[in-house]
Amino acid sequence: VSAAASPQVAVPCSVMRGGTSKGLYFIADDLPTDRAARDRFLLAAMGSPDVREIDGMGGGHPLTSKVAVVSRSQRAGIDVDYLFLQVWPDRAEVSDQQNCGNILAGVAPFALERGLVAARHDVTPVTIFMVNTDSTATAFIETPGGIVNYAGTAAIDGVPGTHAPVMINFEDVAGSSCGALLPTGNAIDVVDGVEVTCIDNGMPVVCLTASDFGITGYETPAELEANTELRARIESVRLAVGELMNLGDVTNKTVPKMSLLSPARDGGLLSTRTFIPHRVHESIGVLGAVSVATACMLEGSVAARIAGLASIGDELQVVVEHPTGFFTVHMQVDTSSGEPVVTRSALLRTARMLMSGDIYVPASAWSTS
Numbered sequence: 621v622s623a624a625a626s627p628q629v630a631v632p633c634s635v636m637r638g639g640t641s642k643g644l645y646f647i648a649d650d651l652p653t654d655r656a657a658r659d660r661f662l663l664a665a666m667g668s669p670d671v672r673e674i675d676g677m678g679g680g681h682p683l684t685s686k687v688a689v690v691s692r693s694q695r696a697g698i699d700v701d702y703l704f705l706q707v708w709p710d711r712a713e714v715s716d717q718q719n720c721g722n723i724l725a726g727v728a729p730f731a732l733e734r735g736l737v738a739a740r741h742d743v744t745p746v747t748i749f750m751v752n753t754d755s756t757a758t759a760f761i762e763t764p765g766g767i768v769n770y771a772g773t774a775a776i777d778g779v780p781g782t783h784a785p786v787m788i789n790f791e792d793v794a795g796s797s798c799g800a801l802l803p804t805g806n807a808i809d810v811v812d813g814v815e816v817t818c819i820d821n822g823m824p825v826v827c828l829t830a831s832d833f834g835i836t837g838y839e840t841p842a843e844l845e846a847n848t849e850l851r852a853r854i855e856s857v858r859l860a861v862g863e864l865m866n867l868g869d870v871t872n873k874t875v876p877k878m879s880l881l882s883p884a885r886d887g888g889l890l891s892t893r894t895f896i897p898h899r900v901h902e903s904i905g906v907l908g909a910v911s912v913a914t915a916c917m918l919e920g921s922v923a924a925r926i927a928g929l930a931s932i933g934d935e936l937q938v939v940v941e942h943p944t945g946f947f948t949v950h951m952q953v954d955t956s957s958g959e960p961v962v963t964r965s966a967l968l969r970t971a972r973m974l975m976s977g978d979i980y981v982p983a984s985a986w987s988t989s
C-alpha cells in the first residue's frame with residue numbers, strides 16, 4: 621500500500637510578541653469563516669492538544685498559545701476589529717470568552733505592517749474595536765517615515781531588553797464581560813467562606829486576600845502551581861463565583877482570573893499573584909491589572925483594604941507588583957459623585973513582529989466549510 625501524497629496547507633500568518641504574551645496574528649479573511657473549521661485549523665497551527673504543543677507553534681503555556689484575528693473595521697471612527705482567541709495547550713479547545721490586553725499590544729503594529737491601516741504621523745494612533753468585549757482601545761505606534769519602529773528605550777517587566785513604546789488607552793471597558801464594574805453589586809462578598817471582590821474593568825477578576833489561603837502572596841508561580849490544595853480551593857471559589865459574576869458556568873472558561881493580593885513589598889501599591897485561571901501568570905494581564913488597580917479605589921474592597929490608598933485624585937498611577945516586577949496603570953478618575961469612577965486608563969506595553977510568512981497545517985486540518 622503506498623501512502624497517498626498528503627500536502628500541507630499554507631496560511632498567511634505573523635508571529636508577534638504583544639506585551640508579555642506571544643501569539644499568531646491572522647487577517648480575518650485568511651481564516652475559514654465557519655467557526656468549527658477555524659478552530660480546527662487553529663488547534664493544528666498551535667499543536668494543541670499537547671502540553672508541549674510540539675507539533676505546532678504554541679509554546680505549551682496559555683501565555684504563548686494565543687491568537688489575534690484582525691480585520692479592517694466597518695465601524696465609524698474605528699480602524700480595525702480585533703478578536704482574541706485563547707487556544708488551550710492541553711485541551712482541544714479554542715475560547716473567545718476573554719479579551720487579552722497583551723496580545724492587543726501587537727494588533728496595531730500588525731495592522732500597519734499588513735496594510736490594514738496606513739501610517740499617518742510619526743506616531744500613528746490606531747483605534748481598535750475589541751470584539752470579545754464590545755469595547756475600544758487606542759494604541760499609539762511610532763511610525764517615522766511611515767515605517768513601524770520597534771527599537772526604543774521602553775522597558776516592561778517580564779520582557780528582556782527595551783523596545784519602542786506602545787501606549788494603550790482604554791475608555792469604555794467597565795463591565796465589558798460581566799455587564800457591570802461590580803457584577804455582584806457589592807464591593808465585597810463572602811463566597812465559599814472567603815471574602816472576595818468581583819470586578820470587571822476590562823477583565824473579570826476576583827480579588828482575594830493571599831493570607832486567607834495560608835500563603836504569603838510572594839511565592840513564585842511554580843510554587844503556587846505545585847500547591848494542589850491551594851489550586852483546588854481557588855478553583856472551588858472560582859466555580860462558585862462564576863454565576864454571581866454573570867459569567868454562567870465557568871468550568872471550561874478562562875475567566876474569571878483569580879488574583880491573590882498581599883501588601884506591597886517593593887514600593888508598589890499592592891502585590892499580586894494571578895491564576896489565569898489554572899496556570900499562574902508570570903506577571904499579570906493588562907486588563908487584569910486595570911481591574912485590580914480599579915478595585916484599589918473602591919471603598920471596602922479586598923484590594924482597597926490591602927492597598928490603603930490615602931486619597932484619590934483626578935489622576936492616579938497605580939503600581940501593581942507581580943512575580944517579575946511592576947505593572948503601572950495610569951488612571952483618570954472622576955470623583956465628582958463622591959464615588960471614584962475610572963474614566964480612562966492608560967498603560968505602556970511594547971510589541972515586536974517576530975516572523976511573518978505562512979503557517980503550515982496538515983491538509984486534514986483545513987476546510988473552508
Ligand code: NQM
Nearest residue numbers: 641720721722905906907908
Ligand atoms: O488581562 C493573560 C496576558 C493575559 C491577559 C490572561 C491580558 C489581560 O497577559 O488583558 O493580557 O490573563 O489570561 O496576556
